[in-house]
Amino acid sequence: MNGVGAAVEDRAELSERLWAAVIAKDESAAVREVFAAADEGAGRESLLLDVLGGVQRRVGMEWAADRISVAEEHAATAIIDRVIAALAHRVPAPVGSASRPRITVACVDGEWHVLPARLLAEVLTGRGWQVDFLGAHTTTPHLITHLHATNPVATLLSASLPLHLPSAHTAVTAVQSIGIPVMVGGAAFGEDGRYARLIGADAWAPDARAAAGLLADGLISPEPVTRQQVDDLPHLADQEYTLIKGNRSALVRQSLARLDERWPGMRAYTEAQRERTAEDLAHIVDFLATALYVDDTELFTGFILWSAEILQARRVPPHSLRTGLDILGEELHDFPRALGFLEAAGAALPATPTTRTSTGPGKTA
Known part of the structure; x- marks a missing residue:
């Protein structure tokens, strides 16, 4: 194997060992792995971007796939941050x-x-x-x-x-x-x-x-x-962004009340589950407002499709998002740009429900 190929393989092996240490919450082992690689001649910048940065990206993907929890994601990120600090002192700039x-x-x-x-x-x-x-x-x-x-x-x-x-x-x-x-x-x-x-x-x-x-x-x-x-930004003259952003709390509260009416199962939700549903609605409103700010339908649609993937990984049918979008559309019937964004995102969602079952949107635990 040539030098470049060997270096790539060594880096991949190091990344696997570092991942194992990080996911096991073994900060000392993570630091030892990176220090050993530095002592063996691995470049400072490659360790930072290719190894530590690569492991951090994997942390995000594993969380999105529901293979690690939010707490595990936070713990892993904190360890990587401390390893970066340790490396900065172990291999400082000349x-x-x-x-x-x-x-x-x-x-x-x-x-x-x-x-x-x-x-x-x-x-x-x-x-x-x-x-x-x-x-x-x-x-x-x-x-x-x-x-x-x-x-x-x-x-x-x-x-x-x-x-x-x-x-x-x-x-x-x-x-x-x-x-x-x-x-x-x-x-x-x-x-x-x-x-x-x-x-x-x-x-x-x-x-x-x-x-x-x-x-x-x-x-x-x-x-x-x-x-x-x-x-x-000329499109902001319609004030849709400003009005939706300013009325965010009321919009989420009113939408949650409508969900109560349409999903009887929500009446059995725990307080934590209701809070999670409200958070999901708030994220949708926030991304809608941001999409209005930059006047880009794709930004909002991309967020909704990403949300559908996250919900599916957590065994919530992605089509449940459609109900939330429909309710927001009813609340925002006087906002033509917002309605267009909501309709485009709804059209991009899967046309038929998955075979998995759920008692309602937001009930992921």
């Missing part, structure tokens, strides 16, 4: 390597999925950048205060959930208003970066290596460019 200017890396307001940004910060540090990593859920006022104090050459913002696109838009506009260019990244911005362009970011990167490459090539220009203001 002394004196910080020859490049200062940049800021942060998650947008409301975004708690911090690992993608954390990995990016470590990669950039390893490539010689002076990195201020602000972590999860960085509010825009706190971000601007920091930027005024440090004056970085660029700000890199991360968002994993599309729900945070409005907050990302606010942050991008605010940072650009003080003359600092902004690169964005993360699953929230779409596989092709379409939402990054919509909100007027200076650049978008699909992953940490691409982001580092754009910075190194000088493709983030500090020169002033035409900025997209938050109120420059």
